[in-house]
Amino acid sequence: MKKLLLLFVVFLLAGCGTAPQSHTEYTDLAPLNNGWSRIYVNTGRYYPNSDTNSSISNKLWRVEEVGTVFVDGKRIGDLAKDESIVVDLLPGTYEFHWIPGGQPYKFCSVKAAVVVGAGETKYFTSDLVNNVSMAWGLAGAAGGLIGSAASDCNLNGMIDERPSLDPESKLVSYVKFSGKPIGAIADSSKAPSNDQPSSVVQKLRELDGLKKDGVITESEYQQKKKELLEKF
Numbered sequence: 001m002k003k004l005l006l007l008f009v010v011f012l013l014a015g016c017g018t019a020p021q022s023h024t025e026y027t028d029l030a031p032l033n034n035g036w037s038r039i040y041v042n043t044g045r046y047y048p049n050s051d052t053n054s055s056i057s058n059k060l061w062r063v064e065e066v067g068t069v070f071v072d073g074k075r076i077g078d079l080a081k082d083e084s085i086v087v088d089l090l091p092g093t094y095e096f097h098w099i100p101g102g103q104p105y106k107f108c109s110v111k112a113a114v115v116v117g118a119g120e121t122k123y124f125t126s127d128l129v130n131n132v133s134m135a136w137g138l139a140g141a142a143g144g145l146i147g148s149a150a151s152d153c154n155l156n157g158m159i160d161e162r163p164s165l166d167p168e169s170k171l172v173s174y175v176k177f178s179g180k181p182i183g184a185i186a187d188s189s190k191a192p193s194n195d196q197p198s199s200v201v202q203k204l205r206e207l208d209g210l211k212k213d214g215v216i217t218e219s220e221y222q223q224k225k226k227e228l229l230e231k232f
Helices: 002-016 132-142 197-212 218-231
Strands: 037-047 067-071 074-078 083-089 092-100 107-109 112-116 121-130 155-162 170-176
Touching: 037 092, 037 112, 037 155, 067 083, 074 083, 074 170, 092 107, 092 121, 092 155, 112 121, 112 155, 197 218
Parallel strands: 037 121, 083 170, 107 155
Antiparallel strands: 037 083, 067 074, 067 092, 092 112, 121 155
C-alpha cells in the first residue's frame, strides 16, 4: 500500500513538471505588407515580484506556465518553452492578453493596450508575475491578514514590451489579423483643415475691411492674404 502511495505521489510530481510538446517551426514568414504593423510575442519568464526588468527570473516551460495569446479576445497562437508567434495588423490600438494552459494558483490575466504605427515592428513577452510577495507585504502592514486574501490574484499574466525578440525562441505561428483596431492612429499629414472655403472667403473680406480702416498696413494685408489663399 505504501509503495502504491509513493508511486502515486511521484506520478503527480512528474505531471506538475511536464513540459508541453513543442510546435513545428514556421519558416515561411513573408515581408511585412506596406501600411501594416507586426507584433512578436515570445514565451516569457516567471518573476518573483512586480519588477519584470529584474534579472531574478526563470524561463517559463511547464504546462501550467505557458499558454495561449489573444488579440481583442481572439486566439492567435499557443506558446511552449522558447517559442514565439507573430501577428500582422493594421495600425492602431489592440488589446493583448494571454492565459496559461493550467492554473494551479489563483490567476489573473492582465490585458495590455498595444499601440502600433504603420510599418512598425514591436516585441513582447508573455510573463508570469508573482503577486503573493506584494500580498504578504500588505498583510504585515495590516497586522495579520492572510497573504492571499490581501490580493485578488496570486499570479498575474502580463504582456510586456521588450526591445528585441529572445534569440533562443523559434517562430511557431503566424497570423494576419483581420480585426479592426480599437482605436486608429490618425495620420497628421492628412488632418482636415479647420478653414473651409466659405470661412476663408469671409476672413478675406474681414482682412480687406481692416486694411481700408487703416488697422493693418498694405504689406501686412498682402502677407495675411497670401496665407489665407494657401489654405484655400
